[in-house]
Amino acid sequence: MKDKINADMCKHINEPDDKFCSHRCIRFTLEAEDKLIQPGHMEGYGGYNTRGESYDFTNFYMMHNDKPYIPVVGEFHFSRFAYLQWEEELLKMKAGGVHIVATYIFWNFHEEQEGEFNWSGNLNLRQFVELCGKHELALILRIGPFCHGEVRNGGLPDWLFNYAFEVRSNDEGYLFYAKRFYQEITRQIEGCFYQDGGPIIGIQLENEYMHAGAPMDSWGYSQDKYISSGRDGKEHMELLRRIAENAGMKPMFYTATAWGKAAVPAHGTLPMLAGYAYTPWVPNQPPSGEYLFRDLHLNPAEEVDYDSKQYPAAYCELAGGMQVSYHARPVVDADSVEAMTIVKLANGSNMVGYYMYHGGSNPIGCKTYMNERGLPKVTYDYQAPLGEFGRIGESYDRIRSLSMFLEAYGEQLAPMGCVVSEDQLTIAPENTLDLRWSVRQRSGAGFLFINNYQDHIQMPARDIRLELLTSQGNAIFPYEEGTMQLNSGKAVILPFHLDLGGIKLISATVQPLTKFQVKEELTAVFYAHEGMTPEYVIDASSVASVQMTAGTVREQDGKYVLHPVAGKNDGFSVSTMDGKVIRIVTLTREEALQSYLFELGGEKRLVISSSHIYQQNEQLISTSVGQSEFEVSIYPAPERITAPEYTIISRMQQQQWFVTYTLQVCVYQPEVEINYPKEHAASLKINTCWPEQVHDLFVEIDYEGDVAAAYIHQQLLTDHIQYGHTWNIGLKQSRHLLHDHALRLLITPLRKGKTEHFVNQAYVERFHGVELGRFEHIRIVPHYRVALKFS
Structure with a gap:
């Protein structure tokens, strides 16, 4: 069967009422039928x-x-x-x-x-x-x-x-x-x-x-x-x-x-x-x-x-x-x-x-x-x-x-059908006034999607409040009085009536990030967008108790309403009537964007770091751009980690769930000699004897001009069309060539003026104006690398 949306399903409430005070609110009745899943034309092609x-x-x-x-x-x-x-x-x-x-x-x-x-x-x-x-x-x-x-x-x-x-x-x-x-x-x-x-x-x-x-x-x-x-x-x-x-x-x-x-x-x-x-x-x-x-x-x-x-x-x-x-x-x-x-x-x-x-x-x-x-x-x-x-x-x-x-x-999410209200179908890309939102659902449970980004247009920040009326009950964002702020250029995903390891999450103003088992207990990780106060509304019927380190908990009308503090150092646990424990972490947006989930030491671990990380066998490879000191937080905590001799683990801090290691390597100041043979050209003689903590060097170039090119000896390494962003050149791939040759940078100037064209036996072009081509800043940035082993 197809999803159905009646014409009168969606109403904009501009008048105050008992529940919403004076806030402008969107209230939507979710009556769509579940998506009918069939074999389709790809049947048999697995x-x-x-x-x-x-x-x-x-x-x-x-x-x-x-x-x-x-x-x-x-x-x-x-x-x-x-x-x-x-x-x-x-x-x-x-x-x-x-x-x-x-x-x-x-x-x-x-x-x-x-x-x-x-x-x-x-x-x-x-x-x-x-x-x-x-x-x-x-x-x-x-x-x-x-x-x-x-x-x-x-x-x-x-x-x-x-x-x-x-x-x-x-x-x-x-x-x-x-x-x-x-x-x-x-x-x-x-x-x-x-x-x-x-x-x-x-x-x-x-x-x-x-x-x-x-x-x-x-x-x-x-x-x-x-x-x-x-x-x-x-x-x-x-x-x-x-x-x-x-x-x-x-x-x-x-x-x-x-x-x-x-x-x-x-x-x-x-x-x-x-x-x-x-x-x-x-x-x-x-x-x-x-x-x-x-x-x-x-x-x-x-x-x-x-x-x-x-x-x-x-x-x-x-x-x-x-x-x-x-x-x-x-x-x-x-x-x-x-x-x-x-x-x-x-x-x-x-x-x-x-x-x-x-x-x-x-x-x-x-x-x-x-x-x-x-x-x-x-x-x-x-x-x-x-x-x-x-x-x-x-x-x-x-x-x-x-x-x-x-x-x-x-x-x-995959079997959930789309539910798009009729008013959304009339919104044009140029429309900056109406809130853009949609739902994917199955049997009255699912995810609310809200978007406040549009290309080529600056969207305004907006205070919003939504209520979904579903077969499983109402889900309100936020449940408490007031609104939540959706910043310009942001898009969010919010859950409703979500089964979370035996508890029912009626609504939340935080975005789901991940979930995984830790010693047979479920850990669910969410994160708070800027402007959205973290809030969880949980059906109390399956909850035996709630333990929170920081924030507030209130029980009302058969629901627990929780407002935790966002950050990896705090969280709360929900014990169910049948003895299960669900741990819930609410990260900040910054922490969420620094998060990874790896299988390490025989179990899933959440890793948060300002460095960038990938896994190679049982090692975490951490690369840091220009910063010789950085932190790596891990949950659940490993028994022990080891690092290369050139790395100092300056401190280890055990929080409620995460253990945080502060790693230090020796600062490396790249040795480079820069000459400017003419205004539009630069020659960089770079010492390629990098210490072992340095994985790569990047040349970051800010320049004024039209286009630019980089050469090593007689070889064009790369080129660049100026579009307002820094030009980045990694040197690791060319390190062997740089041992004997300089990196040469050449700018084709940007012309500002008028060009005269005419034919005098041959085509002639004469430019009248100024040519702009100059280096504003050239810097060499080390990319540090540390391999962490678990034991």
């Missing part, structure tokens, strides 16, 4: 691996090991990163909440010259696949032949255009070479599919077929010449699938980019969606509709070529950032990434995939650069959560916190 683990699908969600599952997918192009650091970056992705890695295989990277395939070094697909398998990261390969990915010719080799056939079609000449390419890929990944015990669960054929092409950079004459978007529709996609299968590819399922009415085969192919708000391809872009609440399962955001009700709503390209181009230089902030994720989850997305999750650098070809025109030659940083040289951005923490929520509550 399978088992050699360890008995499994994937499967319904029409509404993916299943993993027979349970509803909402995975996080992270795009990382192996061929755009140094292969010696792949393992570290994959571990950072895993710590950041990624469950499935997606990667393009760019044809022109591997066969730049006809008949000469290269699968070595940074192009070693087999090594990358095996590393994903080693660290239990599932993998989706996006094999083209056309990929796009802002690569020259969309990934098609230049030599392909020397022939008379039509690319991206059923032309036999084109298919001959596509078949040969697929056979080469198959040779590299033999035995690596999921059912063989490997990590590859899916394969994407083509990209945006029948929707979009790419600049034909091999043409070299006209900027208006584009590669065809395709012309043979689903027939071509089915033909590519047969070619792939005949070559030996046997994934459980295929995927297809499905936006813009792109071609999607009828069965066995999962349609994948995209969400971008900062889009260089839309001139003078207005505010987008990406932050509005809609039911994606019933009504996709744009026209599609498949029956959306027969497939899970799945995203492969939520904007983890955006690539800066010469003519469009958008800034994608962390608030936008977080808000879009929350809105898409509210709208029924049951797979969250980020493009890009990890940036990188284009390889330099034998004959040309491999970038798409108008884009940087080398850098593909993308402002991603993990950047070109492994830089960790602010959105990394935002995505991880949401992934922790999905790991803990995804099994409950």
Whole structure:
């Protein structure tokens, strides 16, 4: 059955009443029927691996090991990163909440010259696949032949255009070479599919077929010449699938980019969606509709070529950032990434995939650069959560916190249907007055989603109060008198009528982060958004007692109303009538964004640190940017930790639940000699004999100018288009070159004035004005590294 919303369900209450005093309130009657879960068109396209683990699908969600599952997918192009650091970056992705890695295989990277395939070094697909398998990261390969990915010719080799056939079609000449390419890929990944015990669960054929092409950079004459978007529709996609299968590819399922009415085969192919708000391809872009609440399962955001009700709503390209181009230089902030994720989850997305999750650098070809025109030659940083040289951005923490929520509550959230009130359907992106909110629910229990972010518009902070009238009773946010403040640019998820280990959480003004067992007792972790006073309303019928270290507890009308103090050093415990104990921690927002959940010493542990952390075997690897002293808090406390000799554990503090270690390493002042041979140029001679506590050095450059480039000896290391943010260059990958050569930085000035154009036998350009190009600040920042061992 479909979710139903009657026209009179939602009322805005502007008049004071006994319960709400003079506060403006939204009251909503939740009468939607539960989502009907059916097999759908992906039925039978799952399978088992050699360890008995499994994937499967319904029409509404993916299943993993027979349970509803909402995975996080992270795009990382192996061929755009140094292969010696792949393992570290994959571990950072895993710590950041990624469950499935997606990667393009760019044809022109591997066969730049006809008949000469290269699968070595940074192009070693087999090594990358095996590393994903080693660290239990599932993998989706996006094999083209056309990929796009802002690569020259969309990934098609230049030599392909020397022939008379039509690319991206059923032309036999084109298919001959596509078949040969697929056979080469198959040779590299033999035995690596999921059912063989490997990590590859899916394969994407083509990209945006029948929707979009790419600049034909091999043409070299006209900027208006584009590669065809395709012309043979689903027939071509089915033909590519047969070619792939005949070559030996046997994934459980295929995927297809499905936006813009792109071609999607009828069965066995999962349609994948995209969400971008900062889009260089839309001139003078207005505010987008990406932050509005809609039911994606019933009504996709744009026209599609498949029956959306027969497939899970799945995203492969939520904007983890955006690539800066010469003519469009958008800034994608962390608030936008977080808000879009929350809105898409509210709208029924049951797979969250980020493009890009990890940036990188284009390889330099034998004959040309491999970038798409108008884009940087080398850098593909993308402002991603993990950047070109492994830089960790602010959105990394935002995505991880949401992934922790999905790991803990995804099994409950996945079958919940979307309930979007009628007034939400009339809100335009430019509307800053009306509150944006939505619900996912099943049997009167679920999650309330509220969004106060909109791209290209500053949303006002607002005081809000909501009441949901459900079959399980009313849930009020906040329950006590007054309102809660929703700050500008923020989006939140709040639970109602949530079964929490045997107690019923009627409502809470705190966001769920994670939950895990500690010695057979459930620990549930929430966090308080700024402006929202922490409040829990718990059904008293199943509660024997409540113990709180700091805050207030009040029992009224069969409910416990608790207002704890936010912070890891305090919490409360609820004992149930049947003897269970549920421990509840309320973190601050800052602490939540510094939180990780790892399996260490045989049990789950929550780790909070201002440093960034990933797990390698039984070690916690902690990296700190520029700070030689930092804290690591762990719950439950380990018996003992050890650190390298160069690390001092200056103190250990035992709080109620967490133990906090303060770690110190020797401060390192990088040795660098900077010369400025001219105003627009700088030369850095850097001592590469770093001490063992230093894992990497980053050059952070603030400059005024148009574009810039960095060279080592005769090699272009990376480049940069100025978009108002600091230019970051990691040196670890190039340390061996820096031993003998300087890092040279060159700025192309920004012109302010007028340019005169005329023809006098030849084209002449004369500029009248000033050229601005100067370095404002260059600094070298050490990234410290400490490996903590548990015993």
